[in-house]
Amino acid sequence: MQTPLHPQHVALGGKLVPFAGWKMPLHYGSQIEEHHAVRTHWGLFDVSHMTVVDVEGDAAEAYLRRLLANDVARLEAGKALYSCMLAEDGGVLDDLIVYLRAPGRYRVVVNAATRDKDLAWMEAQAEGFAVSVTERIDLAMIAVQGPEAAARLPEHLPDALGAPLAALKPFHAHEDGNLFVGRTGYTGEDGFELLLPGTDAGALWDALVGAGARPCGLGARDTLRLEAGMNLYGTDMDESVSPLESGLGWTVAWEPAERAFIGRAALEAQRQDPARRRFAGLVLRERGVLRNGTEVELADGRRGAVTSGSFSPTLGLSIALARLPAGKESSAMALLRGKPLPVEVVKPPFVRQGKACIPT
Amino acid sequence: MSNVPAELRYTKDHEWLRREDDGSVTVGITDHAQEQLGDLVFVELPEVGASCDAGAECCVVESVKAASDVYCPIAGEVSAVNESLADSPEAINTDAYGEGWLFRLAPTDAAAIDALLDAEAYQALLEAEDH
Numbered sequence: 001m002q003t004p005l006h007p008q009h010v011a012l013g014g015k016l017v018p019f020a021g022w023k024m025p026l027h028y029g030s031q032i033e034e035h036h037a038v039r040t041h042w043g044l045f046d047v048s049h050m051t052v053v054d055v056e057g058d059a060a061e062a063y064l065r066r067l068l069a070n071d072v073a074r075l076e077a078g079k080a081l082y083s084c085m086l087a088e089d090g091g092v093l094d095d096l097i098v099y100l101r102a103p104g105r106y107r108v109v110v111n112a113a114t115r116d117k118d119l120a121w122m123e124a125q126a127e128g129f130a131v132s133v134t135e136r137i138d139l140a141m142i143a144v145q146g147p148e149a150a151a152r153l154p155e156h157l158p159d160a161l162g163a164p165l166a167a168l169k170p171f172h173a174h175e176d177g178n179l180f181v182g183r184t185g186y187t188g189e190d191g192f193e194l195l196l197p198g199t200d201a202g203a204l205w206d207a208l209v210g211a212g213a214r215p216c217g218l219g220a221r222d223t224l225r226l227e228a229g230m231n232l233y234g235t236d237m238d239e240s241v242s243p244l245e246s247g248l249g250w251t252v253a254w255e256p257a258e259r260a261f262i263g264r265a266a267l268e269a270q271r272q273d274p275a276r277r278r279f280a281g282l283v284l285r286e287r288g289v290l291r292n293g294t295e296v297e298l299a300d301g302r303r304g305a306v307t308s309g310s311f312s313p314t315l316g317l318s319i320a321l322a323r324l325p326a327g328k329e330s331s332a333m334a335l336l337r338g339k340p341l342p343v344e345v346v347k348p349p350f351v352r353q354g355k356a357c358i359p360t
Numbered sequence: 361m362s363n364v365p366a367e368l369r370y371t372k373d374h375e376w377l378r379r380e381d382d383g384s385v386t387v388g389i390t391d392h393a394q395e396q397l398g399d400l401v402f403v404e405l406p407e408v409g410a411s412c413d414a415g416a417e418c419c420v421v422e423s424v425k426a427a428s429d430v431y432c433p434i435a436g437e438v439s440a441v442n443e444s445l446a447d448s449p450e451a452i453n454t455d456a457y458g459e460g461w462l463f464r465l466a467p468t469d470a471a472a473i474d475a476l477l478d479a480e481a482y483q484a485l486l487e488a489e490d491h
Contacts, residue, residue: 030453031424032399219398219424287402289422311401311424337427 003048004140004198008205012215020113022049024218031219035313038187038224039354042146042153043216044208049112052139052195053122055098056105057131064098064106067125069243069261071253075100080171080182083251084243085110085118086263090270091239092246094118095231097184099173107180107195109141111233125262140201144213145191145224147354153192156207157181165192186221188228188351226319227312229281229348235292235308236279236321244270245323247279247348275326281348282306282320283358288336290320295335296343298325306334314351315360321348362391362486365457369433369473370482376457377433377476380464384439385473388461389421389430389452392486397423400449405441406463412436414472419462421452434472436465 001022009016014025024046027034037043055064064072070083080099084092094117096110110118122133144153154162157179164174165181170190173182180195196204209215222232229247231237237246244252244267252267253259270276284290290309297303302325309320324332324345333340346358364370369377374393378386394400404420412418412432419430441463445451452460467473477485 027398030399030450032401032450223424287404287422289401289424289427 001049003046004201005046005048005142005205008202008209008215009046012209014215014217017218019218020049020111020115022112024049025215027217027219028215031217031223032313034214034216034220035223037214038146038189038216038220039314039351040147041212041214042144042148042191043214043220044205045143045145045216045221046140046205047143047193048140048198048201050141051110051112051115051118052136052141053108053110053119054106054134054136055108055122055131056134057129058104059129059131060104060106063126063129063131064108065259066261067122068096068098069252069263069267071259071261072098072100072106074253077102078172078174080173080184082171084237084248085121086242086261086267087239088262088266090242090244090263090266092233092237092241092243092248093121093239095233095237095248095251097182099182101173101175113234136195138197139195140198141193141195142201142205142208143185143187143191143193144208145185145187145189147190149189149191152211152213153208156204156211168192186228186230187224188230188349189224189354223310223313226308226310226321227314227349227351229321229350231321232308237307241323242267242270245277245279247321277304278324278326279307280322280324281346281350282309282322282332282334283315283344283346283350284318284320284334284336284341285344286341288341289318290334290336290343294320296322296324297333297335297340298327298329299332302327304332312350314354315356315358319350362395363457364390364392364479364483364486366479368457369476369478370485371431371433371476372485373431375430375433377473378457379473383470384464384466385434385436386461386464387430387433388456389428390482391456393428394453394456394460397421397428398425398453399423400452403445403449403452403462405445406438408438408441410438412438412465421449421462430462432465433476434465435468437468438463439466440464
C-alpha cells in the first residue's frame, strides 16, 4: 500500500522499501544525515502507515480502562498517555498513544504492523461496552521533529493555531477543524505529530520541505528512537514478554488497585518474581555494531540478548537495548561476529535533547 | 543506475580494482555495493605489509544495516591503506571510486588482473542481478 505522500517520496528520490505492507522511504540519500538534521534543525517523517482508531461513546473510558495497562482516567481533555495493550497472560499486544479529545472521545494510535491484530482485539473487547471503535483510514500523519520545529511549523498552518501551538505542552494535543496536532514524537526531540485528511497531506509536506525541513525515512526514525531509549514493538517487546521485562513498568498504572485491566493478574505475579529479566541499554566503545539478537554474556556466564541494536550517529558508536538476566551488572560481553567485545550496561536514554546522556 | 567507470576492473563480489602507474593496484567497493549497504560507519582495513591471497577476506566494511566482507581481488602484499576512512567512512558512500578507496596492493602477478571482469561484464552482472 502507498500513503498519500507516496508521490512526494518518489519525487524526493526516496529509497522505497516494504514495511508492514506499505511502501515507505528508508532514506532519501543518507539516513545518517537525516538523523543529524533532526537533532540539530528539523525533519519530517511520513508516518501515515500508523493505525489511527477513534474510540467513542458513554462507555469509552470504562472500556479503555479495561483494555490498557495505563489508566486513561488520568487524562484531562487535550492530554495523551503512552500505554501497552496486554493479553490476558500479560504479554504485550502493542504499544500505543491514546489522546483524550473530549469526554467520551478518545483517539488511539497503534503500530502499522499490528493493525489487523489490534483492530480485531479492540473490536472483540468492545463487546458489552457502549462504545464505537472506528479506524480512520482517511487520515494521514506527518511528524515534524527537531529543535527548530516549534519555531518553523506554525507559519505553515492556519493562523488560528499559532498561539495554541506555542502554548502546547508535551504529550498534549490541540485540534482545529480537520487538523489534529500532538506535541509528541518518536525521536527524543521537541516536535509534533500532525493528523490531517490524506488529501491535504501533500500540500503541507511540500510547504515544509520548501521551508527547509529535511525529509527523513525509516532508517533515521530507528536510530533516533533508539538513542532516545524508546522501544520498538516487534523487536524490544512482543506477545511473549510483559512490560515489566521490557523497561515499560513505568507505563503500568497499578493504582487504583480495583482497576481490572486485561493482564493485571499476570503482571501482579511477575512483579513479585526475583528472576524477572532486566531490560537495559548497552554501549559498545569498540568498532562494531550491536545488532538484534546479538548474544550478551555476564561475568557469571548467564546470557541475555540484544533486542534492538544499531549505530548511534549522534554518539558515533553502537548502542542497543537488551534483555538480560536479573541483576545490576554494569558491564558485559557481546558476541559480535564470533568475537567477544566488552559493553557497558546503562540506563537509557542515550541521548536527550541532542546531548549525550552517557559519558563519551 | 549505479556508476561503473570504464577504466576499472571488477569482481563478482562488487570490488573494483585500478592499475596505478607504479604497478600497484588500488581496491575499493563499487557504487552498487555502497548503495546496497547504506551509510558506512566502520571499516576494518588490512595491515600494511600483510599478504593476501586472491579471494581471501581481507577487509570488513560495516554499515548501519549490515557488515560485509571485502575479498582481495588478486594475490599481493598490502602497500597502503586509506587511513582517513577511520574518521570518515562515509567517503565510501559519496565517492566509492575516489576518496573511498580501501587499500593498495603490490600484485604478486599482474597478469591476474586480466582475469577480472571489465566494466561491460560487471555492468551485465548488475543487470542480471536486477532481474
